[in-house]
Structures are given as structure tokens and as C-alpha cells.
Amino acid sequence: MSARTEILDRLRAALHDSPEAPEIPRKYRHTSGMSEDELIELLSDRLLDYKAGVSVVDEASVPARVAELLAGEKSYVVPAGLDERWTALVPGRVVDSPQEPLSVEELDGIDAVVTGSAAAVAETGTIILDGSPGQGRRACSLIPDHHVCIVKAGDIAGVLPEAVRRLDVTHPLTWISGPSATSDIELERVEGVHGPRRLDVVIVR
Amino acid sequence: MSPTYLGMPGLPVYGDGNLHASEAFPAAARRELGNAQLRANLGHATHTIRDKRLRVVAELPDWEDLREAGSAIKASVMARLPELLEEFEKNFTARGGIIHWARDADEANGIVRDLIRDAGADEVVKVKSMATQEIGLNEYLEEQGISALETDLAELIVQLDHDKPSHILVPAIHKNRAQIREIFLREMPDVDPDLTDTPARLAEAARLHLRRKFLSAKVAISGANFALADTGTLAVVESEGNGRMCLTLPDTLITVMGVEKLLPSWTDLEVFMQLLPRSSTGERMNPYTSLWTGVTEGDGPQNVHLVLLDNGRSAALADEMGRSALHCIRCSACMNVCPVYERTGGHAYGSTYPGPIGAILSPLLTGITSEENASLPYASSLCGACYDACPVKINIPEILVHLRSEDVESRRGTTKVPGQMDVAMKAASWVMGSGRRMALAEKALPLGKLAAGPDRKIKKLPGMAAGWTQSRDIPAPPAQSFRDWWAKEHHDPGSEEHTELEEKA
Numbered sequence: 001m002s003a004r005t006e007i008l009d010r011l012r013a014a015l016h017d018s019p020e021a022p023e024i025p026r027k028y029r030h031t032s033g034m035s036e037d038e039l040i041e042l043l044s045d046r047l048l049d050y051k052a053g054v055s056v057v058d059e060a061s062v063p064a065r066v067a068e069l070l071a072g073e074k075s076y077v078v079p080a081g082l083d084e085r086w087t088a089l090v091p092g093r094v095v096d097s098p099q100e101p102l103s104v105e106e107l108d109g110i111d112a113v114v115t116g117s118a119a120a121v122a123e124t125g126t127i128i129l130d131g132s133p134g135q136g137r138r139a140c141s142l143i144p145d146h147h148v149c150i151v152k153a154g155d156i157a158g159v160l161p162e163a164v165r166r167l168d169v170t171h172p173l174t175w176i177s178g179p180s181a182t183s184d185i186e187l188e189r190v191e192g193v194h195g196p197r198r199l200d201v202v203i204v205r
Numbered sequence: 206m207s208p209t210y211l212g213m214p215g216l217p218v219y220g221d222g223n224l225h226a227s228e229a230f231p232a233a234a235r236r237e238l239g240n241a242q243l244r245a246n247l248g249h250a251t252h253t254i255r256d257k258r259l260r261v262v263a264e265l266p267d268w269e270d271l272r273e274a275g276s277a278i279k280a281s282v283m284a285r286l287p288e289l290l291e292e293f294e295k296n297f298t299a300r301g302g303i304i305h306w307a308r309d310a311d312e313a314n315g316i317v318r319d320l321i322r323d324a325g326a327d328e329v330v331k332v333k334s335m336a337t338q339e340i341g342l343n344e345y346l347e348e349q350g351i352s353a354l355e356t357d358l359a360e361l362i363v364q365l366d367h368d369k370p371s372h373i374l375v376p377a378i379h380k381n382r383a384q385i386r387e388i389f390l391r392e393m394p395d396v397d398p399d400l401t402d403t404p405a406r407l408a409e410a411a412r413l414h415l416r417r418k419f420l421s422a423k424v425a426i427s428g429a430n431f432a433l434a435d436t437g438t439l440a441v442v443e444s445e446g447n448g449r450m451c452l453t454l455p456d457t458l459i460t461v462m463g464v465e466k467l468l469p470s471w472t473d474l475e476v477f478m479q480l481l482p483r484s485s486t487g488e489r490m491n492p493y494t495s496l497w498t499g500v501t502e503g504d505g506p507q508n509v510h511l512v513l514l515d516n517g518r519s520a521a522l523a524d525e526m527g528r529s530a531l532h533c534i535r536c537s538a539c540m541n542v543c544p545v546y547e548r549t550g551g552h553a554y555g556s557t558y559p560g561p562i563g564a565i566l567s568p569l570l571t572g573i574t575s576e577e578n579a580s581l582p583y584a585s586s587l588c589g590a591c592y593d594a595c596p597v598k599i600n601i602p603e604i605l606v607h608l609r610s611e612d613v614e615s616r617r618g619t620t621k622v623p624g625q626m627d628v629a630m631k632a633a634s635w636v637m638g639s640g641r642r643m644a645l646a647e648k649a650l651p652l653g654k655l656a657a658g659p660d661r662k663i664k665k666l667p668g669m670a671a672g673w674t675q676s677r678d679i680p681a682p683p684a685q686s687f688r689d690w691w692a693k694e695h696h697d698p699g700s701e702e703h704t705e706l707e708e709k710a
Contacts (some may be wrong), residue, residue, distance in 0.1 A: 007442040007464065007515045010218060011287045014523035020280035027478065028270040046489060098503030104420045106456055124479075124490035137504045138453040138495075142446065143420075161475040169436050169471045170300065172501045175478075175494035180446035183377055183486065184359035185382055185404040186246075187253050193358065194409050194415065195446025195493065 032046075032123070032158020039122045039156040040203055045129060046125025050178025051191050053200035062150065062204055063089045066114060069148050069200045075138055076112040076148075077102065081133020087114055096140050107139055112146040118173075119163040122154045125178065127151055127201060128163060130171040138174055147196040149176070151203050220517020220570040222310030222340040225580075226555020226577035230584045231664060233553040234545075242700035243371075243379045243550050250378045251541040257487025258538060258594075264489075265479070271664055274476045276598040279532035282467050283522060284461050284678040289434040289467050290513070296437025300499025302509045309516050314634035316512050317342060317426065317459055318349050324457040324508065326351070326424045330415075332441065332451040333357035334428025335373065335535055336461045336514055339557045342426070353426065354418055356447035365392040371551030371559065374485050374537040382407065415447070425451035425506070429462040430534070431477060432511075435470040438498040439511065442491050452495045458506035463514050477534060480596035485536035517570030522629045526607040527569045532597045533562050539591035539601060545584055554581065561591035565604045579608035583607035625669040 001009075034042065045053045057065045066173035070076055075116040078087055080097035087093055094110060096102045101185075120127045127149055129135040141147055157163035167173065180195030191197065226233065237243060255288040262268050282289060294304050307313035312655035316391060321329055329346070331337065343353045343364070355364045359377040363370050366388045370376030377385070386402040393414050400410055427448070441448050441492050452458060468474060482491045498507050522528050540546045540560030551559030555577060564581040571578050582605045591601045636642045657663045662678040665671065673679075 003308050003312060005307060007306050007513070007519065008287050008290065010515065010519035011290070011464070011522060014217075014519045015284065016288070016523065017525055019280075019284040019525075019528075021284040022277045024277045024281065024473075025270070025273050028267040028274055028479075050492070055640060101503065107417075112452075121490075124482075126490050131501065131504055138449065139504075142449050142453060160479055161472070164472060164475045169433065169438050169474075169496060170498045172498075172504055173496040174449065174492075175490070177488075177490035177492050179492070180444065181492050182358045182404075182408055182445045184357070184362070184377060185385055185407055187250055187375070188404040190405045190408045192355070193412055193445035193447070194419065194450050 020124075025124040027199060028161070029159050030161045032162065034122065034158045036153050036156075036205075038160055039137050039155060040153055040205070041150075042096055042158075043125060043203065045121055046122065047178065047201055050125055050181075050199075052125075052178045053198070054203065055200070056203045058204065058205050062086050062202060065202055066090065066148060066150075068204070070112055070114070073109045073111040073146060075166060076114060076187065077110045077144060078114050079116075079136025081136070082091060082114060082116060083134065093162055098137065101137060103141075104139060104143060107143040110144045111191075112142040113140050114148045114150070115141050117149055117155065118149050118171075119166050120151045121158075121163045122156055123159050126160075126163075127176050128167065129174045129176065131173075132171065137171055141174065141176075144195055144198070146198040147176075147179075148200045148202065151201055153205050156203075168200060175194055217520035217523050218515075218517070219520050219572040219575070220309065220339075220515075222516065223557045224339060224517065224567050224571050224578075225575055226581070228555065228566070229577050229580040230553060230555070231580055232409040233555060234400060234549040237549045237553045239552070242381070243493050244548060246379055246381055247547055247550050250372075250375060251547050254374075254487050254539075254541045258484060258541070259487075261483045261487055261489055263485070271476055271479050272596055272598055275480050275534075275596055276532065278473050278476060279671055280529070281599050282465070282469060283528055283531060285469070285613040286464065286467070286522065290464060293432055293434040293437055293467060296435065297432075297439075297499055297511065298437070300437055302437065302499035302511060305510060305512045307512050307514050307516070311339065313340050313461060313512050313514050313516070314345040315629055317461065318346060318351065320510055321346070321424050321459070324424045326350050326422075326457075328354065328418075328422070329423070329424045329426050330354050330356050330418055330422040330451050330455065331360075331375070332427045332443065333360045334426070334461060334625045335557060336463050337426060338370065338427045339463075340461070340514070340516065354415070356415055356419070356445075356451060358408060358445060358447075361411055361415070362388060365389070365547070369552060370557075372537060372540060373535050373551075373559070379552075415450075418448040419447075419454060422451075422455045424457040424459065425455040427451055427458065429460050429466055429511075431474060432462060432467050432479070433469075433471050434467050436498055438471065438496050440474065440494060440496045442478075442494050444486070444492045446493060449493055449495055452497065453505050456474070456506055457508040457510070459510045459512065461512045461514060463516070464518050481534055481536050484534075484538040484594070491566055506662070517572075520572065521566070521569035524569060527565065527604050529599050530562065530565045530569050530601075530604060532599050533566060534597060536596055538594040538596060542590040542594045544586060544588060545589070549584075554584065557579075561585060561601045562599070563603055565599075565608060568608055568612075569604075573608055574615050579612050579615075582606075582612060609639070611658060628670070644686075644688055650682040650686055651684050653682035654684070667669060
């Protein structure tokens with residue numbers, strides 16, 4: 001008998017008492033009812049708590065803010081689908097695309113990465129990347145040391161269930177809540193282990 | 206040990222691997238209790254996480270609603286497990302993933318070894334996984350000439366020190382910074398000899414040590430926190446980015462997961478991703494969560510495998526009372542509130558799964574007749590703190606009591622000569638079965654005073670009862686029994702008669 005058949009048989013036999021699957025009570029919050037200002041304020045507060053950088057700007061000020069954040073970085077990479085205007089003021093852009101992907105060694109030699117985002121969750125301070133053209137391959141937002149992420153105010157959800165309903169889970173999803181961190185040594189939090197050491201989130205009104 | 210499986214469904218088939226303790230809990234606990242460093246580290250850690258957890262849980266007005274939903278979703282998963290597994294398999298496979306089924310630890314290890322060899326690798330990077338710990342994968346691969354490198358900082362510390370994890374969430378909780386610095390200096394070939402013991406410097410050393418490995422690894426191995434049946438998606442929750450490195454950079458990804466980790470649908474994940482981080486690290490959200498559905502062309506691993514593991518889970522599922530132990534999402538909240546765990550630490554439990562959840566899960570997976578694990582259900586004061594803390598409302602105390610009775614039942618009739626306990630219980634039953642006999646027995650109470658010293662405490666009882674007095678004193682019994690006192694106070698001449706009547710009834 002194949003392992004598959006045998007395991008499924010065992011599991012069926014284990015349910016000899018035919019337990020009923022209960023109704024799922026879903027009384028938890030599905031929406032927050034927060035205004036855009038409140039969402040921005042809460043997301044900022046949570047991200048700052050994780051030691052991420054946060055700036056809130058209008059659409060026209062994005063290029064200048066991105067330029068400030070990238071000052072001092074020798075090189076940066078963007079996914080092919082990123083809005084070109086956002087990085088227009090910063091020379092030296094390297095573009096990564098699924099057709100012409102950079103090798104991990106090349107990515108390792110690049111200081112920063114600028115991406116968009118698919119959604120954000122204010123209550124938990126989470127930004128979500130789904131691999132679509134403005135966000136790129138997962139390796140791009142992982143290997144460079146500094147991640148600048150642009151979040152549109154309209155993409156911010158108050159609570160997690162709101163964001164989940166806006167996403168397509170069959171895309172590779174990366175949920176990011178602050179820069180990489182560890183608390184494994186005497187529970188003292190250290191930011192920056194294997195992922196980017198710095199995370200700057202630019203929220204666009 | 207596991208009974209042999211005869212191919213007949215319905216017989217429980219217990220798990221093997223690192224689920225069996227090498228010694229019984231009481232002996233292991235006695236030794237661990239003598240480790241002052243361990244107790245100091247543990248006390249600090251469990252209290253810190255406990256307080257953080259309470260703070261962030263209090264922030265959510267719908268915490269209890271989330272727990273209710275989480276508990277019901279898991280009960281529903283268990284009731285529909287075979288069909289949900291088939292649904293998951295169909296969806297994961299449709300998107301380019303490959304599924305392997307493993308009856309036990311040996312089979313799972315063999316599958317993983319073959320996949321690594323097929324990929325032409327003799328070295329793999331690993332993201333922390335309880336399932337691979339349970340099957341002893343690292344040790345097995347080492348015997349096969351394949352080195353498996355743990356990349357979670359705490360797991361790396363434990364691996365470098367040739368030690369074992371002592372906590373699900375913070376496996377190196379029993380080591381302090383000075384000990385970790387020593388381990389790094391001793392075991393990391395290229396470490397900076399001037400390494401200090403500040404956590405930031407130690408984390409940096411681990412980053413440098415692992416960076417090349419991440420960028421060059423061909424094969425990665427992971428566990429999975431959740432699997433979504435309706436989409437065929439797997440999820441890994443982590444903090445350091447080592448998970449993302451493993452899940453994204455190598456060309457081959459092998460995930461090992463217990464069959465119970467399923468969730469019916471994508472929207473169920475919203476419940477668990479609110480329950481898990483707050484319960485485990487006391488954070489609103491963990492830094493990184495990765496979700497992948499089979500293979501994504503041009504992004505991430507192009508050979509994606511999943512080993513679905515039984516290893517005793519079907520036997521645990523067959524236990525109607527104990528089944529809900531499989532609801533566990535490995536958050537470790539129960540350990541951090543447990544007075545027993547706090548003093549003995551995780552090593553005392555022997556198994557991969559320590560603490561209150563381990564005390565029920567290990568014997569359910571191995572069978573209560575597994576000699577060393579039979580003592581685990583007694584490793585509790587039944588205070589109930591674990592039940593209060595469990596985000597999916599596993600009634601651990603109830604299952605502990607259930608397993609204790611299973612243990613007693615399984616021992617019944619195994620020896621021809623009745624034990625001290627049997628004799629004592631039989632005698633007590635005879636005495637307590639009659640009011641007159643009880644009254645007579647109580648007349649002997651003042652004799653207890655003779656056994657007590659001048660401080661009116663009995664310090665040492667004979668025989669089996671000695672175990673009880675080893676760490677506590679018994680106050681000397683009163684000079685007069687309640688029965689006598691009542692009779693005297695109420696001038697109740699009929700008390701004797703009364704007991705006669707009771708006996709006749």
C-alpha cells in the first residue's frame with residue numbers, strides 16, 4: 001500500500017466517531033472604520049515601534065523623499081514595473097526583471113532597493129509585497145541592506161482581514177513588519193540580521 | 206515503543222524519532238532543577254514574554270472572538286482532515302509543487318535525503334522547524350554525509366554547541382550572552398577573535414557566518430506554520446530573514462510538515478496570523494511571513510517539494526479526548542505561563558515538544574505505554590494557566606487528567622503482585638465505604654502526633670508516601686476528629702445509630 005493511501009486510511013479510521021465540523025463563529029472585526037488620517041497615523045506609529053523609518057508625503061514629493069533616503073547609498077535596484085518618476089532624481093538605478101534577473105551575487109553588491117507594495121495593515125504595522133511588477137522578485141527586497149518601500153494611503157487596511165480580502169494568495173506574498181530582527185539572545189531585540197537592516201516606508205497621501 | 210503496524214486501519218500507529226524521552230520526567234527534572242543558571246535565564250525570559258504577551262493581547266477588543274474562531278476552525282480541520290489533505294494536494298500539485306507522504310520519521314528522512322541527492326547537493330540550509338526536529342533529520346543527514354546548517358540564530362547556537370533546544374520559540378533560552386560568545390569563539394571558524402558579548406555583535410557574527418551559505422545554497426529545508434487547503438499555499442512565520450533566504454534563494458525547497466497543520470481556506474489565515482505572533486513573541490506581528498503556492502516562474506525555488514508527515518498524528522487523532530492537542534500552532538504561550546516548565550526547563554521533558562503542550566502531545570504521538578513518556582502527564586500542577594493562555598483554547602489540564610487515567614489503566618494487571626498503591630487504595634476504599642469503619646479509623650488520628658516532632662510536623666512517611674514528604678511536611682493531625690467534635694458539640698447520642706442506618710441503606 002502506498003504511504004498516501006495508508007495515511008489517509010489511518011486518518012479516516014481515527015475519525016471512527018465521525019465528529020461534526022462545527023460552525024465557525026466569525027464575530028471578530030473584519031473592518032476598522034478608520035479614516036485615512038487615522039490609518040496613516042496608526043501605521044506610522046506601529047512601524048516606528050519596529051524601528052522602521054516612516055515619512056508621509058504627497059504624490060509630488062515622493063521623488064525628493066526617495067532621493068533623501070537613498071543619499072549615501074552607492075547603488076540601488078528597482079523592479080522593472082516600479083513607477084519611474086519615484087526614483088527620477090537618483091542616478092545609478094539598476095533594474096531587475098523576471099526576463100533579465102540579477103544574480104544573487106549582483107544583488108549582494110547593491111546597497112538599496114526601492115519597491116512599491118500591494119497592501120498594508122495599520123493595526124499590525126505590516127506592509128505586504130505580492131511580486132507584481134512594481135514589487136519585483138522576492139530576492140530583490142531581501143538581499144540589499146536597505147529597503148525603501150512606497151505605500152499608497154489607499155492601500156492601507158485597518159485590520160488584517162481587510163487586507164487579506166484585497167490580496168491574491170496564489171502570488172508569492174511577503175509580509176514585512178519592520179526590519180529583520182532577532183530576540184534570541186536574552187530576549188534583547190536586535191534589528192538587522194539576515195534581511196535588510198534598514199526599512200524606510202514612504203506613505204503617499 | 207510503537208506496536209507493529211499490520212496494515213489494518215484502525216490500529217493506532219505511534220510516532221518515533223525525537224518524541225521519546227531518554228529518561229522519565231521526574232529524574233530529568235530533578236537534575237535540571239539543580240542548574241541555577243538555567244533557572245535564572247528561564248525565569249527572566251518567561252516573565253518577560255508573558256508580560257509582553259498580556260500587553261498586546263489586551264490591545265485587541267476581539268481577542269476572545271479570535272480565540273473562538275481559531276478553536277472552531279481547528280476542530281473543523283480535524284473533523285475533515287482526510288478530505289482537506291486531498292484538496293490541498295490537488296491545489297499544490299496543480300501549481301507545480303510535488304507532494305510526498307511519510308508514515309513515520311524514517312520514511313520522511315529517507316525522502317528528504319533522496320531529494321537532496323537528486324539535486325546534487327551535500328549541504329543544505331535550514332530554517333527552524335519543529336517537524337524536522339521531531340524526526341531527527343539533521344542527525345540522520347549527517348550520517349548520510351549531508352550537512353544541514355541551522356540558520357535561525359538560536360538554533361545555530363544550539364547546533365554549534367551540540368546541544369538540544371529547550372523551548373519551542375527561543376530554543377537557546379537556557380544560554381546567556383557570555384555562554385553564546387564562548388560557543389561562537391570556539392565553533393565558528395572565521396569569527397572575529399575580539400567578539401564581545403553584546404547581542405548586536407553576536408547577531409552580526411551569525412550574519413557573517415551564514416551570508417555565503419545563503420547565497421550559494423542549492424537546497425533549503427523548512428517546516429511550515431500553515432497550509433491552506435483551498436489554494437494549496439504554504440506559510441512560514443519568522444523574524445530574522447533567514448526564513449526568507451531559505452525559502453527564496455535556493456533552487457530546491459523541501460518542506461516537512463505534519464498533516465495537522467492545514468487550514469481550510471485563505472481567509473482562515475487572518476485569524477491565526479492575529480493569534481500566533483501575539484501569543485508567541487508578544488509582538489503585534491512577526492517581522493516576516495512568507496507564503497508560496499507551488500512554483501512561481503522566475504521567482505524563487507523552481508523545485509518545490511512538501512513531505513506530509515503522519516508519525517503518530519493519526520494515533521493522536523483517534524483519541525477523542527486528546528485529539529484537540531493537534532490544534533496546537535506551536536506558539537509556546539503555555540510554556541511561558543507554566544510553573545513547572547519555568548523551574549525545570551524544556552530539556553526535562555525529553556521530547557521535541559516541551560512544556561504543557563509537550564506533556565500531552567508527546568504521549569499522544571508515542572502512545573502512553575511509551576515508558577518514558579508515561580510520566581509526562583504528571584508533570585503538571587493542573588493549575589490551568591496553560592488553558593487560559595492557549596490561543597486556540599486547547600484544554601490541556603483536561604487532557605492531562607485523561608492521559609493520567611489512560612496511564613493507570615494501561616498499567617492495570619501488568620504485574621501479578623499488587624503494588625503499594627493498589628493495596629493502599631483498596632484499604633482506603635474499604636474504610637471509607639462505611640461510616641463506622643471511618644469513625645474507628647479516625648480514633649487513631651491522635652497517634653499521628655507521635656509521628657510528628659516537637660514542631661508538630663511529620664517530615665518523613667514510610668514506603669510509597671515517602672515521595673510525598675520528600676519536599677513537604679505534613680502537619681500533625683488534630684487530637685480530635687471532626688466526627689467526635691460534632692457529636693460532643695451537638696450532644697448527638699444518635700450518631701452511632703445513624704451510621705448503622707447508613708450502612709444498611
